Amino acid sequence: MSTDRRSRVLALWCPDWPAVAAAAAAEIPASSPVAVVSANRVVACSATARAEGVRRGGRRRESQARCPELYVARADPDRDARLFEPVASAVDEVVPGIEVLRPGLLLLSARGAARYFGSEEAAAEQLVDTVAAVGVECQVGIADEVSTAVVAARHGAIVPRGSGAQFLAPLPVAELSAEPSLAAPERVDLVDLLVRLGLRTVGDFGALSPVDVASRFGTDAVLAHRSARGEPERPPSARVLPPDLEVEYRCDPPIDRVDAAAFAGRALAERLHVTLSAAAVACTRLLVQATTANGEHLSRTWRCAEPLTPEGTADRVRWQLDGWLTGRSENKPTAGIVLLRLEPVEVVSAGALQLGLWGGVGDEDERARRALVRVQGLLGGDAVQVGVLSGGRGPGERVTMLPWGDEPVPDADPSAPWPGRLPSPSPSALMPTRPEIAVTDESGVAVQVTERGMFDRVPGRVDWGSRSWVLHGWAGPWAADERWWDLGATSTARQVARAQVLLEDTRALLVLHDGGRWFVEGIYE
Known part of the structure; x- marks a missing residue:
């Protein structure tokens, strides 16, 4: 095929989309300095924040020191997808047939747009105006190939036919x-x-x-x-699709809540994966369709660089349903969804997707995942939670509990120094109620922790309720000055200390000294 006849690609890119979406969700001006963080590292920031010295990959505390007015939001792919749906819908109204690469970036064929508006330049200008009408800034790039068009969008350029290599050549290899x-x-x-x-x-x-x-x-x-x-x-795939790959789910009663739609979409993603595995293919372009009780038909195509896994399919279905049901698009459905349908538009050989030793993608993990999804469907999204290693000083602080299927983003960076952190091993059981105890020396005088983080006397006994034990050993204390910078009237600053004590029955306790009192935080069994 000659270059002149090759279909051109138009990429529409919304810069710093996670930061834009976070600002919109918080209802703060788009011109405000905003940073989106994951594990206490900046993953996206607004142009205003960059002007103040905030950079991707920087630590949260360092970024806030550089820009005290910085608004910090947690990374949330669901939020990004939900708020991008009005942009995608607006573009789809002007030029049908868009493909979403991710929230903030979409593709479409430049040929049809150029024919309709008269030229590629006119099409680019019209799409920028269309997105601006939604209240979002964007840049458009046009080139022969997808990756070149995406790079061109970042530079706001239209690359002449056959000039992709020349356009890319002087750019940094990091592009x-x-x-x-x-x-x-x-x-x-x-x-x-x-x-x-x-x-x-x-x-x-x-x-x-x-x-x-x-x-x-x-x-x-x-x-x-x-x-x-x-x-x-x-x-675009020239491969003939095997028959009956699409899967659908009839919703009775109609679905009008995001959580219910997400559960249905996750189950549908599982069925699609089973169907694709049986046909020995994997999906690289997915069409998500929905029909409402009022007869409205919604559809969106997601394009993927690599074959979709069941988790990737479920994520895209959840994002799309969230965008339809709670987005700000003018095409928001007026009734509940009665039919969900997933259709693979482009497939590749299953060899492109790494298979487990016994077939399937992690077959045993898949069975376990399906069981958890089933429990979630019965009991609700928050009923099944998993722990993610987080940052903190105490063992309870070092675990972030998240609903199964959510992005495993901890509340704090586990790789940060955390002075005063309890050393390994962590207790085998935590005490959520933290019962109060008495720690005394051999003569019965209460043991305290000094401002220097030391015992003021040697611990000798522990009294817990009606029981009392002689201590056979102890380790610590490990003192922590928490939130020392918070000096306001409602300050939450506190000085605590943790210690490990060995009881005479060979059990060990993790005890916490807080405000002159002792509490049991965990048990070593």
Whole structure:
């Protein structure tokens, strides 16, 4: 196929979308400095925050020190997808047939838009105005290939036909990993290696021989090399789809709540995965459709760089349903959903998806996951929770409990120093009510912890309710000055200390000293 006849791709990119969505959700001006954090690291920030020195990858405390007015929000893919739906709907009204790569980035065919509006430049201007009418800023890029169009959108450029390689050549090689929805997770490591090898620009990497790249690096590097050379990428699938791959779910009664829709969508994603596995294929482009009780038909296509796993399918279905049911789009349904339908639009061989030893993608894990999803469907979303390692000083603070299926984002960074943190091992059982006890020396005088974080006398006994034990040993204390910077009238600052004490019956307790009193925080069994 000649270059002139190749279909062109238009990418529409909303800069800093997680930060834009966080500001919209908090109802604060878009011009405010905003940072979105995950595990106490900045993953996205607004242009205003960057002007104050906030950077992606920076620590939360450092960012707040650089910009005291910074509004900090937790990363929330559901929020990002829900608030992006009005943008996607507005673009789809103007040019039907969009494909969402992720919240904040979508693709469409430039050919139809250019024909309708007269030129690619006119189409780009019209789409920017359309998105601006929704209250969002965006940039448009047009090129021959998807990855080039996405890079062009970041620069607000329209790349002439056949000039993709020339456009990319002077750009930093980091542009190849700037969009995670188009690259494998190891792309960041590849870019780091290329820089250390002296390949600073995309053109330097593209100048390498394809044979050398294929023999030295992995599959994703070959795809990145093709992108750098402006060579044709994955086209629309010419593979004939096996019959009866689509799955649907009839909702009785109609679904009008996001949690109920998410459970139905997750079960439907499981059924789709089973159907695809039986046909030995995996989905790379998914059409999500819904029909309401009033006969409204909603649909959206999600394009993926890699074959979808059951978890990836469930995430996209949940995001889309959340956007339809609670979004701010003018096309918000006027009645509950009575029919959900998932249809694979593009598939690849199942060999592109890593299979477990006994077939399926982690077959045993899949069975366990389906059981948990079933319990969630019966008891509610918060009924099944899993622990995620978090940051903190006490054992209870180091676990963030999240509903099964949510993104495992801890409340605090577990890799931070956390002075005064309890050393390993952690107690085998935690006491949620923290019963009060008395810790005394051998003569019965209460033991306290000094301002220097030391016992004022040697612990000798523990009295817990009507029982009393002689101590056979102890370790600590580990003192922690928590929220020392909070000096207001409603200050929550406090000085606490933890210690491990060994009872005469060989059991050990984790005890907490707080406000001159002792409490049992955990038990070592």
